[in-house]
Amino acid sequence: MQNLDDQPCLIARSLSLVGDAWSLLIMRDAHAGLTRFDEFRKSLGIAPTILTRRLAALTEDGLLEKRRYSERPPRDDYVLTRAGLDLLPVLFAIGAWGRKHRSTKGVTRFFDAEKGSEIDPVVIDSATGAPIGTRQIRIVPPG
Amino acid sequence: MQNLDDQPCLIARSLSLVGDAWSLLIMRDAHAGLTRFDEFRKSLGIAPTILTRRLAALTEDGLLEKRRYSERPPRDDYVLTRAGLDLLPVLFAIGAWGRKHRSTKGVTRFFDAEKGSEIDPVVIDSATGAPIGTRQIRIVPPG
DNA sequence: CCGGATCCGAAAAGATACTG
């Protein structure tokens, strides 16, 4: 895939980081509390080489941060940065779409881990408060 | 990538369709009104063989639908289905994330093509009306 | 045991030319 970083569209630029299933699944697991290499590997069933690459890319791009949790032996784990935390609405929007259109085999549900309450995400237009529904959009480049 | 279709998590199942940059960019362009093979090809700068595969997959998965617009010669174009239309909030959530964390080089803006008003998407918890912020989540499988 | 690095075959992407 070509370099999306230089495109004017924010969706395209964002996809250069996040337009990949593994990366988004890693971010999902990070939001669920996983931090270590082996936790991700076992949860995802991902080959270690791929996981190394994805974690490095996500770290480089500022969605995850390496944190040393042991000096001897040297051990790092991966924690969400601010930008990584802000990805949660994207994950929820994807989940909400799946609930509507991919729920033939039973559905997972999302809970606030602290409060215990279930989360039912919806994307709205903050200007009007109305849910984003069916409409044609116009994407306007900068300048 | 392994088969995500059979996983319990809705995010994973959705990503089997949409966890790919090309597919999401095609869907973005479809929401902007493009319908024809060559429109997508030129807009995205994508190789025709890749575009063919992606359009076939998106059609197979029910996000796009082939529609015959000419009988002689036979010509089809691609229009959004209900499930495809419902993907707009996901695209907006990605764009909103990019606006916050990837806007160093100027930002695109989203407008309602009909009403002309700008759209500023935000993901909220419909139960409380509160924006999805920073929190740890718990993902609960069915059953 | 944990967090990778190396190596290699398989798969997908990309460019280009061509066809009905």
Place this chain on the structure above:
DNA sequence: CAGTATCTTTTCGGATCCGG
């Protein structure tokens, strides 16, 4: 205009090995 055929290059993903 909407693809297919063919070729080359890049990336993926699994197995295995390594250093602490």
